Amino acid sequence: MVGTRNQQKRKIWKTALFFSPSILLLGVFFIGPMIMTVFFSFTDISLTGSSAQAMKFVGFRNFIEIFKDPKLLTVLKNTMVFLVFSGIIGQQCLGFLLASLMRGKNRLVRKFVGFTVVAGWITPEVIAAFMFSSFFADAGTLNKIIGIFGASPVSWLFTFPMACVVIANIWKGSAYSMMMFQASLDNISDDIVEAARIDGAGGLQILLRITLPMIKSTMATTFVIVTLSTLGAFGLVFAMTGGGPAIMTTTLSIFMYQKAFIAYQIGYGMAIALFILAIGILLSLVYIRLIRANDGN
Amino acid sequence: MKKKKKNLQKVIPYMVLLIIAGAFLLPLLWLVFAAFNPEASQAFAVPKYMSVENFRVILTDAKNQRGFLNSLFISVVQTGIVLVCSLLAAYPLSRYELKTGQKITMGMLFLTSIPITAVMVPVYQMFIMMKLVDSIGGTIIFLSASGLPYGIWMMKNFLDGVSVDLEEAAWIDGASAVKSVVHVVLPLMLPGLFTVAMFTFVGSWGNFFVPLILLQSTEKIPAAVNIYRFFGERGQVIYGQLAAYSIVYMLPVFVLYFFSQNYMSKGFAMTGASKG
Numbered sequence: 275m276v277g278t279r280n281q282q283k284r285k286i287w288k289t290a291l292f293f294s295p296s297i298l299l300l301g302v303f304f305i306g307p308m309i310m311t312v313f314f315s316f317t318d319i320s321l322t323g324s325s326a327q328a329m330k331f332v333g334f335r336n337f338i339e340i341f342k343d344p345k346l347l348t349v350l351k352n353t354m355v356f357l358v359f360s361g362i363i364g365q366q367c368l369g370f371l372l373a374s375l376m377r378g379k380n381r382l383v384r385k386f387v388g389f390t391v392v393a394g395w396i397t398p399e400v401i402a403a404f405m406f407s408s409f410f411a412d413a414g415t416l417n418k419i420i421g422i423f424g425a426s427p428v429s430w431l432f433t434f435p436m437a438c439v440v441i442a443n444i445w446k447g448s449a450y451s452m453m454m455f456q457a458s459l460d461n462i463s464d465d466i467v468e469a470a471r472i473d474g475a476g477g478l479q480i481l482l483r484i485t486l487p488m489i490k491s492t493m494a495t496t497f498v499i500v501t502l503s504t505l506g507a508f509g510l511v512f513a514m515t516g517g518g519p520a521i522m523t524t525t526l527s528i529f530m531y532q533k534a535f536i537a538y539q540i541g542y543g544m545a546i547a548l549f550i551l552a553i554g555i556l557l558s559l560v561y562i563r564l565i566r567a568n569d570g571n
Numbered sequence: 572m573k574k575k576k577k578n579l580q581k582v583i584p585y586m587v588l589l590i591i592a593g594a595f596l597l598p599l600l601w602l603v604f605a606a607f608n609p610e611a612s613q614a615f616a617v618p619k620y621m622s623v624e625n626f627r628v629i630l631t632d633a634k635n636q637r638g639f640l641n642s643l644f645i646s647v648v649q650t651g652i653v654l655v656c657s658l659l660a661a662y663p664l665s666r667y668e669l670k671t672g673q674k675i676t677m678g679m680l681f682l683t684s685i686p687i688t689a690v691m692v693p694v695y696q697m698f699i700m701m702k703l704v705d706s707i708g709g710t711i712i713f714l715s716a717s718g719l720p721y722g723i724w725m726m727k728n729f730l731d732g733v734s735v736d737l738e739e740a741a742w743i744d745g746a747s748a749v750k751s752v753v754h755v756v757l758p759l760m761l762p763g764l765f766t767v768a769m770f771t772f773v774g775s776w777g778n779f780f781v782p783l784i785l786l787q788s789t790e791k792i793p794a795a796v797n798i799y800r801f802f803g804e805r806g807q808v809i810y811g812q813l814a815a816y817s818i819v820y821m822l823p824v825f826v827l828y829f830f831s832q833n834y835m836s837k838g839f840a841m842t843g844a845s846k847g
Contacts, residue, residue, distance in 0.1 A: 289663035296660040296719055303716035307693035375584045387588050390595040396824045398777030400795050401817045405598040408613040415601055415615040506686025509779035527688045534692045543692045551689040558684040562677055
């Protein structure tokens with residue numbers, strides 16, 4: 275009895291020892307800043323001027339200011355449009371489409387298509403931004419292509435800036451959904467599908483009655499992850515449009531950057547960060563729930 | 572008639588796949604062609620004659636060389652720190668069946684999905700207070716911390732796959748925990764270590780936001796910020812050079828990808844969020 279208790283104690287000590295470098299790093303540089311966000315978003319902290327020295331609590335002023343900001347509504351709308359079209363509809367649906375089309379196909383085709391999609395994922399975001407601002411530029415590839423069909427050039431980045439960043443983000447991020455769906459579809463045995471087919475089920479029926487229910491949990495987890503990464507996306511949009519023209523592509527993360535690092539209103543920036551963080555925490559908790567539920571099955 | 576329909580049904584998925592692949596490939600092809608084209612424009616074009624002039628200009632520029640070296644230094648050191656810390660942390664999580672261990676594992680999974688964007692403002696504030704702004708060391712430490720949750724999570728999953736029996740045999744032979752890790756577990760963990768290293772390196776190499784905020788001096792910024800400043804703030808962009816720069820910058824991660832495709836899909840299969 276005493277021995278096992280000692281053993282248990284030793285294990286706890288060892289765990290603590292082994293964990294200490296990680297705890298230190300995570301505590302100071304990750305969890306610390308998360309807590310700071312809450313604290314500083316109630317202050318008038320800024321990088322220049324008098325409040326840089328004497329910071330004081332201002333209650334909910336930053337939050338009230340945010341809600342009064344006439345730009346906020348547009349920024350939220352932009353964020354939602356970017357999230358829904360590039361993340362949920364774009365990456366999720368394209369990822370699923372690719373994964374299901376690739377199922378049971380020629381190995382070479384699978385490899386080739388897989389590579390072209392994964393190339394987006396490994397390409398650094400600044401490069402992806404340059405590639406797509408060139409692609410949509412007035413003298414860019416897209417106008418050249420539509421020119422072949424006799425259409426006159428369009429200023430894509432000025433007329434449809436949101437569509438441009440959405441497409442760029444689909445290109446950049448579809449690999450994750452594709453790979454997750456591929457792994458999940460591989461788990462569905464061909465026998466079930468074959469049996470259903472013999473029973474007379476059509477393609478749509480197989481999709482709705484067999485495939486979708488069986489990959490439900492993967493859909494849920496990728497949904498959360500894609501949402502979180504789209505919400506946090508910064509470099510791609512920033513390097514492509516800088517949030518413009520005007521504020522047409524300013525998402526929450528770019529808004530935060532502008533407030534905190536261009537206008538030097540750190541407190542205000544923190545309040546926006548807190549908002550992003552709150553959504554992040556909420557979705558992460560949902561995510562863990564989903565993972566745990568899956569493990570239970 | 573029926574046979575024709577069946578053939579068509581077989582061909583359509585291939586056609587759709589190839590069209591999507593073509594669309595994905597097009598921007599990349601522009602980049603490759605433009606890099607070797609001395610007269611490159613923003614539109615896709617096959618060069619009239621090939622030249623490596625763009626590469627020569629980019630690679631002989633001292634600022635660019637510095638940028639690549641900084642990227643390499645930051646990514647390698649960060650990967651090293653993440654590997655050591657996550658291996659140490661994952662070991663007790665995987666081996667000792669403690670209740671707190673399970674909670675910590677879930678905590679790590681939770682942290683993997685918090686967007687780094689959300690903590691950048693407070694991190695900058697903290698770096699001002701700690702006098703760490705514009706310090707490569709500070710940047711590396713922050714990047715390491717942000718890469719740790721995913722590293723620990725992946726490493727724990729890989730360790731779970733390494734049988735405890737071998738290790739216990741080593742213990743019975745009188746080896747200490749550290750010794751058994753080094754001689755027995757580590758060799759079996761190589762694929763896992765490689766996967767964690769690869770994910771960390773790719774994430775670090777492409778990272779733009781963190782160095783944009785935390786580093787300022789021209790001689791300290793990595794390639795991601797350098798290329799943004801180099802081309803983003805100049806009026807007249809020479810597209811061939813931009814493309815050549817991009818190719819050089821992308822090359823390491825693409826080479827890494829080709830050597831580690833299998834490891835990568837393993838990392839993806841581990842769920843958890845991989846943040847770029």
